[in-house]
Amino acid sequence: MTNLTNTISKKNKHFSMNVFILVLAIIGAVLPLIWDNPYTMQILILIFLYAAAAGAWNIIGGYAGQVSLGHVAFFGLGAYTTALLYNFFGISPWIGMILGGILAAVVAGLISYPCFRLRGPFFTLATLAFAEVLRLLSIWARPLTGGQVGVTILFNPGFKNFQFFGKTPYYYIALILMFLVLIVSIWIERSKFGYYLTALKEDHDASEALGINTAKYKLYAIAISGFLTGLCGAFYTQLLLFIEPLSVFTSHLSNQFAMIAVVGGAGTAVGPILGSVIITPLNELLRGALGGDFQGLNFVIFGAILILVVTFMPNGLVGFFKDMKAKINHRSESK
Amino acid sequence: MLEAKKICKHFEGLKAVNDVSFTIEKGEILGLIGPNGAGKTTIFNMIAAVFPLTSGEIYFNGKLISNLKKPSDVCKAGIGRTFQVVKPFGGMTVLENVMVGAFNVTNSVSEATEKAMKAMDQVGLLRRKDMLAKNLTVSDRKRLEVARALATEPQLLLLDEVMAGLNPTEVEEIIPLIRKIRDDGITIFMIEHIMASMMALSDRILVLHHGEKLAEGTPAEVTSNEKVIEAYLGGKH
Numbered sequence: 242m243t244n245l246t247n248t249i250s251k252k253n254k255h256f257s258m259n260v261f262i263l264v265l266a267i268i269g270a271v272l273p274l275i276w277d278n279p280y281t282m283q284i285l286i287l288i289f290l291y292a293a294a295a296g297a298w299n300i301i302g303g304y305a306g307q308v309s310l311g312h313v314a315f316f317g318l319g320a321y322t323t324a325l326l327y328n329f330f331g332i333s334p335w336i337g338m339i340l341g342g343i344l345a346a347v348v349a350g351l352i353s354y355p356c357f358r359l360r361g362p363f364f365t366l367a368t369l370a371f372a373e374v375l376r377l378l379s380i381w382a383r384p385l386t387g388g389q390v391g392v393t394i395l396f397n398p399g400f401k402n403f404q405f406f407g408k409t410p411y412y413y414i415a416l417i418l419m420f421l422v423l424i425v426s427i428w429i430e431r432s433k434f435g436y437y438l439t440a441l442k443e444d445h446d447a448s449e450a451l452g453i454n455t456a457k458y459k460l461y462a463i464a465i466s467g468f469l470t471g472l473c474g475a476f477y478t479q480l481l482l483f484i485e486p487l488s489v490f491t492s493h494l495s496n497q498f499a500m501i502a503v504v505g506g507a508g509t510a511v512g513p514i515l516g517s518v519i520i521t522p523l524n525e526l527l528r529g530a531l532g533g534d535f536q537g538l539n540f541v542i543f544g545a546i547l548i549l550v551v552t553f554m555p556n557g558l559v560g561f562f563k564d565m566k567a568k569i570n571h572r573s574e575s576k
Numbered sequence: 577m578l579e580a581k582k583i584c585k586h587f588e589g590l591k592a593v594n595d596v597s598f599t600i601e602k603g604e605i606l607g608l609i610g611p612n613g614a615g616k617t618t619i620f621n622m623i624a625a626v627f628p629l630t631s632g633e634i635y636f637n638g639k640l641i642s643n644l645k646k647p648s649d650v651c652k653a654g655i656g657r658t659f660q661v662v663k664p665f666g667g668m669t670v671l672e673n674v675m676v677g678a679f680n681v682t683n684s685v686s687e688a689t690e691k692a693m694k695a696m697d698q699v700g701l702l703r704r705k706d707m708l709a710k711n712l713t714v715s716d717r718k719r720l721e722v723a724r725a726l727a728t729e730p731q732l733l734l735l736d737e738v739m740a741g742l743n744p745t746e747v748e749e750i751i752p753l754i755r756k757i758r759d760d761g762i763t764i765f766m767i768e769h770i771m772a773s774m775m776a777l778s779d780r781i782l783v784l785h786h787g788e789k790l791a792e793g794t795p796a797e798v799t800s801n802e803k804v805i806e807a808y809l810g811g812k813h
Contacts, residue, residue: 433688451656452651452728
């Protein structure tokens with residue numbers, strides 16, 4: 242009997258989540274038809290892109306609790322791979338995107354594996370340092386990357402070249418990217434893999450004693466995370482058709498991915514989306530309003546937001562809403 | 577079932593466990609006692625591959641296991657363990673905690689749920705299944721440790737002071753529980769300080785003192801052994 246009620250409540254939990262995804266998808270698909278303004282389109286594309294990247298960060302940083310502060314390394318690898326393969330060899334950015342993702346996944350695994358066998362902040366430090374190394378490398382390797390000047394993608398619009406005139410195609414691709422990350426996250430949450438990641442985040446020794454090869458599962462998580470982040474980088478290249486070390490290897494982006502996930506709710510599938518809906522437009526607004534006379538002030542404001550969130554909503558917006566719901570349920574039960 | 581041959585563990589100069597040999601027979605409850613710092617938990621950690629042995633070998637079902645590098649390999653080999661200082665996954669529910677254990681033997685979520693329900697039922701935790709583990713009482717946390725280890729479906733279960741911190745009533749409840757686990761076919765190797773419950777449960781007892789084996793035998797033999805009395809109560813000077 243308890244078994245039965247349990248499966249039913251599980252089904253219900255999945256049901257509301259599935260409905261939420263469906264509603265989100267319909268709104269996302271219909272929105273450009275009724276609100277076709279280039280500026281808002283651009284903001285929405287960025288919201289989706291950052292939601293996807295933060296969601297990718299969330300797989301290793303949220304579910305597995307291994308905080309990376311160098312995810313821009315994988316973003317930049319995806320971006321440069323796509324750009325250089327297209328410019329030098331004429332390889333379609335669609336293929337470049339996949340190859341960039343795979344390269345990012347492999348590199349992510351290689352730099353993380355030694356750290357995963359250690360305890361302490363080594364992983365965070367290694368990611369931070371590695372992203373800086375890649376940034377300097379991309380500046381140094383001028384014949385290949387153009388150095389500080391960056392890479393301009395040869396303009397030749399068409400579906401095969403992942404280049405479009407209007408914003409609408411980019412909008413839908415970004416939307417699909419966000420949903421891809423969301424669906425991967427939900428799959429993780431509902432599978433053995435997700436249980437294992439949460440367990441090893443909570444307690445390393447207990448996880449090992451229960452048969453979890455912690456290093457292996459962390460490796461899987463960082464590889465998936467790196468792959469998805471690489472895809473985001475490749476999309477960024479095609480969206481702006483210009484990349485430079487300062488834009489795709491900047492530590493600012495690493496922080497932003499992590500911050501969006503934390504504000505929205507680390508270790509939850511929808512957290513990064515919620516976080517991006519709030520942080521990304523705010524970022525654009527603040528940069529526009531303060532960028533000229535008060536350069537850097539937007540970072541101060543973001544720092545303040547982060548401090549407030551971790552102090553008052555340590556589980557992010559998703560955690561905050563869950564607590565509210567629990568309180569309301571509790572109150573109605575006691576009445 | 578398990579055979580330890582002259583196992584040693586030295587931390588720098590300290591000989592935590594020195595030249596200890598023993599065997600565990602299938603289906604028995606072997607107790608491990610000794611004063612604080614005798615090396616009891618160290619022996620558990622050596623079996624569970626928490627750290628490598630300084631020397632000696634451990635065999636499980638005839639296979640060498642002391643060369644395994646990770647605790648997870650030992651769990652996979654069929655040895656479950658609990659921790660003296662309990663380590664619940666605080667942010668997960670009791671059910672989810674036990675499911676993590678059950679995933680050792682299945683990849684399917686529904687199957688893991690079923691196995692977890694069975695393990696929780698065995699230790700009497702079913703009514704707490706949706707509670708967050710961090711909100712459990714000490715006694716329920718101990719039960720959770722056992723349920724999680726049981727869910728991995730071990731042949732040999734290492735219990736590290738599951739009765740410590742419990743009140744006499746709770747101890748009374750947990751004794752039949754351990755006996756029932758043995759009757760279900762799981763061999764048990766347990767550390768305990770409460771002598772009365774150790775006497776009631778163990779088929780044989782191993783006594784450790786300053787990292788060395790002091791005595792071994794039935795509870796009656798061990799408690800009448802002069803060296804054991806001396807170690808616990810102090811010798812005549």
